[in-house]
Amino acid sequence: MSLLVVGSVALDSVETPFGKKEEVLGGSATFFSTAASFFNPVQLVAVVGEDFPEAHVQFLKARGIGLDGLTREKGRTFRWKGKYGFQLNEAQTLDTQLNVFQDFAPKLPEAYKGAPYVFLGNIHPELQSQVLDQVKGPKLVAADTMNFWINGTREALLKTLKRVNLLFVNDAEIRQLSGEHNIVKAARAVHTMGPSRVVVKRGEYGALLFEKDHIFACPAFPLEDVFDPTGAGDTFAGGFMGTLATAGRFEPDVIRRAMVMGSVMASFAVERFSLDRLRDLTQPEIHKRFSEFKRLTHFEDLAALQA
Amino acid sequence: MSLLVVGSVALDSVETPFGKKEEVLGGSATFFSTAASFFNPVQLVAVVGEDFPEAHVQFLKARGIGLDGLTREKGRTFRWKGKYGFQLNEAQTLDTQLNVFQDFAPKLPEAYKGAPYVFLGNIHPELQSQVLDQVKGPKLVAADTMNFWINGTREALLKTLKRVNLLFVNDAEIRQLSGEHNIVKAARAVHTMGPSRVVVKRGEYGALLFEKDHIFACPAFPLEDVFDPTGAGDTFAGGFMGTLATAGRFEPDVIRRAMVMGSVMASFAVERFSLDRLRDLTQPEIHKRFSEFKRLTHFEDLAALQA
Known part of the structure; x- marks a missing residue:
């Protein structure tokens, strides 16, 4: 079942203790759609500028991502510049240039409006609402957000959230949102x-899923080398939503598999800069x-041990 | 198989956002032996002062803990005073009075020297070594330590660690120890x-076990009310070691069960002040x-889902 994503496509400049990359492919919708494309057809709605390299468009196309909603506008592509210390859980934003993203509407x-699975990337909550005004009876609407919107556009966000079935947030964001x-x-x-449904992403500590009567905990994969955490959250969401969309249902067994698959995809994404690890990633x-992950978390129940 | 613990027995004064308790039962060996006593016979070696309430001794006795190694010396019992903010992961130490613990040797x-399972609580690494000089061919020696010893008595600690099979540490401690x-x-x-074997305790984020070719991740139980994290780490170690000792072996299935049982016991300990929740805890x-915990972490492998 098709999966629609609306969000940012960007050029990132990133510095970590392990290296530095200038103007590489980034953006929430880019990470999301690339990760999801391993599981399910994806339809991308975003905007880029005149300077957006054609090679990046070709990469997304080669992954089978629907690009009819990717518009190219006059001006420069959205840019983000960030830096990570050894504490890789949090980025320090050095510069944000909205550029063509400023007027993104x-x-x-038409063909995307019937998408049963929708992911609203981390954009202004009013834009998220505009997307929901256009879709026709989706089965599941998921959204991401951040401190900037929680603080600055709280009313608009609360309005959007009423129409959202599943929210992805991190520890700090959910505390801020809920008080x-x-x-x-x-x-x-x-x-x-x-x-x-709420998924709380906790970086190197994994993720928690909260449903009304049901909690699931998934650790992060213990990696020896984390090069660049940029996009890990969106890659998680992509693996998660791609898994749900391909299953076409969201009972607990599928939701749990989606949590693990999200963690699997995020664990690959951080192994190299930008989307580089996802470029040559294979199904095996x-x-x-x-x-x-199964081996990492599995234990026998007491009855089995006592037998 | 009997389990020996050497560590502190203390009177704690604790303040959390949820309340305040003065001079309640505490200490690494107290939490450890109480938790372990739910699974296996425990032999305690520690020191208290003349002011140590007899009711606490009776509590430990009632839990079946061997007290032949608990000596009462002239002077006051070891005291610790700490405070937690809403970020319950880390205590702020307000006061430490070693008192009779100062000269603890x-x-x-004699009857304890053959204990096959040994836990060295968080005390001076030279004292930990002195304990190991007295035991006769234990099957497994586990130890806890802290930043104070890692910084201040590194050489002595490294000497002790050569004789330790399993180390319990937290994130910050293992980073400090290893660089x-x-x-x-x-x-x-x-x-x-x-x-x-190394167990990395990560508070509300759970714990990781590292063996040479094997990692196991166990989440912390998502609790709505955490009243007092004091002793959670030692309670974890008690549940863990009690489980190993009663199994009498430490193959991966038992080690994993021990990790979960440690997490189970710690999840109870933090629900009330001091050891209060462990006082009325039952096997059911x-x-x-x-x-x-099984329900919290279980997911089907891919083959089962695709079937």
Whole structure:
């Protein structure tokens, strides 16, 4: 079942303790759609400028991503510049240039409006609402957001959240959004805002899924070399939503598999700069790491041990 | 198989955002032995002062803990005073009074020297070594330590670690001990110091076990109310070591169960002040929470899902 994503496509300049890259492919919708494309057809709605390299367009096309909603406008592409210390969990933003993204007003191609699975990347909540005004009866609407919108456009965000089924946030964001320090209470508060499912991303500590009567915990894969955490959250969401969309249902068994698949994809993304690790990633590698997650977390229940 | 613990028995004064307790039962060996006593006979070696309430001794006795190595010396009992903010992961120490603990020289009763399972609580590494000088061919020696010893008595600690099979540390401690920021590399560095097994405790984020070719991740139980994290790490170690000792072996299936049981016991300990939640804890409650951990972490492998 087709999966629609609306968000940013960007050129990133990133510095980590392990190296530096200038103007490489980035953006929430880019990471998301690339990760999701390993599982399910993806339709991308975003904007780039005249300077956006054609090679990047070709890369997305080669991954089978629908680009009818990717418009090229006069001006420069959105740029983000960030830096990470050894504490790789949090980026320091050095510069943001919205450029063509400043006037982004997502317009869905007719053929995309019936997408049953929708992911609203981390953009202004009013733009997220505009997307929802255009889609026709989606099965599942997921969204990402950040401190900037939680603080600055809270009313608009709360309005959007009423129409969202699943929210991706990190620890700090859910605390800020809910006003609750305790994560369990914070998730319950978010349920009352609309989303009946909340995924709390905790970087190197993994992710938690909260449904009303059901919690699932997935660790992050313990990696020896994390080169660049940029896009890990969107890659997680891409693996997650791609898994749901291809299954076409979201019972607990599928939701749990989606959590693990999100973690699998994120674990690859951070191994190299930009989307480089996803470029040559193969299905057997994905399956192998999924099995490694099983090995990482599996234990016998008490009955089996006592037998 | 009997389990020996050497460490501190203390009177704690603790303040958290949820309340305040003065001079309640505490200490690494107290939390450890109480937790372990749910699984296996425990022999405690520690020192208290003349002011140590007899009711606490009776509590430990009622839990079946061997107290032949608990000596009462002239002077006051070891006292610790700490405070937690909403970020419950780290305590701020307000005051430490060593008192009788200052001259503690652990002397093992003859009957304790053959203990196959040994836990060296967080005390001076030279005292830890003195304990190991007295035991006769233990099957497994586990130890805890902290930043104070890693910084201040590094040489003595490295000498002790050569004789330790399993080390319990937290994130910050393993980074400090190894000089590696990455946890996987840090664990590998600790393996070369002696311990072939390392458990990294990460508070609300759970715990990781590193063996040479094997990693296991266990989340912390998502609790709505964490009242007092004091002793969570030692309670974890108690549940862990009690589980190993009662199994009498440490193949991966048992080690994994021990990790989960450690997490189960720690999840109870933090629900109330001091050891209060462990006082009325029952085996059915322990088994129920173990099952809840299974539910929290379980997912089907891909083959099962595709079937």
